[in-house]
Every structure is written in structure tokens, then in C-alpha cells.
Amino acid sequence: xxxxxxxxxxxxxxxxxxxxxxxxxxxxxxxxxxxxxxxxxxxxxxxxxxxxxxxxxxxxxxxxxxxxxxxxxxxxxxxxxxxxxxxxxxxxxxxxxxxxxxxxxxxxxxxxxxxxxxxxxxxxxxxxxxxxxxxxxxxxxxxxxxxxxxxxxxxxxxxxxxxxxxxxxxxxxxxxxxxxxxxxxxxxxxxxxxxxxxxxxxxxxxxxxxxxxxxxxxxx
Numbered sequence: 001x002x003x004x005x006x007x008x009x010x011x012x013x014x015x016x017x018x019x020x021x022x023x024x025x026x027x028x029x030x031x032x033x034x035x036x037x038x039x040x041x042x043x044x045x046x047x048x049x050x051x052x053x054x055x056x057x058x059x060x061x062x063x064x065x066x067x068x069x070x071x072x073x074x075x076x077x078x079x080x081x082x083x084x085x086x087x088x089x090x091x092x093x094x095x096x097x098x099x100x101x102x103x104x105x106x107x108x109x110x111x112x113x114x115x116x117x118x119x120x121x122x123x124x125x126x127x128x129x130x131x132x133x134x135x136x137x138x139x140x141x142x143x144x145x146x147x148x149x150x151x152x153x154x155x156x157x158x159x160x161x162x163x164x165x166x167x168x169x170x171x172x173x174x175x176x177x178x179x180x181x182x183x184x185x186x187x188x189x190x191x192x193x194x195x196x197x198x199x200x201x202x203x204x205x206x207x208x209x210x211x212x213x214x215x216x217x218x219x220x
Contacts (some may be wrong), residue, residue, distance in 0.1 A: 036081075037080075045104075056091060069084045116147070121144060
């Protein structure tokens, strides 16, 4: 990440406007953001991708990034594109640029908007799956719903009557979740530390299977 040549001393922390809780800012992020001038606009993608890696590693947080960018803006003004609210979409932005070969043909602004739309539509945990097999940025753009469409769908689902729970639905969703967790790995790579719960589940499933077979045979 490029460092600023400015001599402004970065503040150590900033208080939120709505509470007394202190959000620590990072002078490294502040200095890097201050270097994102109009003449250095090409550094914005690297700024986002590096911070996305730090988020993935757990060495920073969205709140720290937001606080740091906010402090940098107070001192030196806005970068050409990046704003504090973009921080929550940095990891999705980085995944798009990593997995979609022609992503660099789009502007930083367009990619941030696309990252927001995608993450809002599929949630953070669904981004990797949504990017699998996508052939080009145009295809991803077309497949990603607008924010208005996603929000309207969410409101519709919130108003809809919840579907009655069934064993069939529970089994199907559980199998789907395990398959998603497995991904491309072998099932031998899956393990749990909660053996007691797993054993109780196996015993319960075995009893349900026994009851189901008995009922099926009785109807023959």
C-alpha cells in the first residue's frame, strides 16, 4: 500500500457520534488513503485489495477502516472514488477482481457498486458461490440484481407467511449446507469438534429412518 508523503500526524482514535465507545483508527490506513489523490487514482484498487486481505486475516476490521478513512477525509479530503461506506464491500470487490479476468476493464466506482449489489443479494457467505463459473464481468453484472430488486424481494419475503417446517425440508437444507461447506474438498476433510451433538443427531436420524421404513412397509 502506498504511503503518503504528507506530514500530517494521524489521530490515534475517534469517538462515534452516537455513543461513547471509542473506535480506534489506523495511521497506516489514514496515510495510505491520503495518498489517493486524483493523480494517483490508479492506486485505489491496490488500497482496497490490500485492506481486503487484512480483513481476511483479521488484522483489521470494517469499523477501523471506516474510522480511518473518515479521519483522513477530515484532514485531506476525499479520494477520487473510495468513501467510508465502501469498506464493508472491500472483500467482495477483491474477490471479483481476483476471479473475473476482465474485471479491470471496469472503473473502481463500477466495481464497488457491483460488489455492493452482489453482496446485498447473496450475503457475504454467498459471494464465492455466486462467482463460480461466471464468464466475464458483463455476465456477472447482468446476473446480479439491482439494489432495488433485492430490497423489494426481501420486503416481500418478510411479509410472506413462513412455510411450515418439515423433516424433508430440514434434511434438504442440512444436506445443502454441508455440501456448500464441503465445496471442492473431499468429505474426508470434514470434521466436527462437537461429537456429542453429532452422535445424538445420528441416533435421532436412525430412529426416524426406522419409523419411516415401518410406515412405508405398512402401506404396501
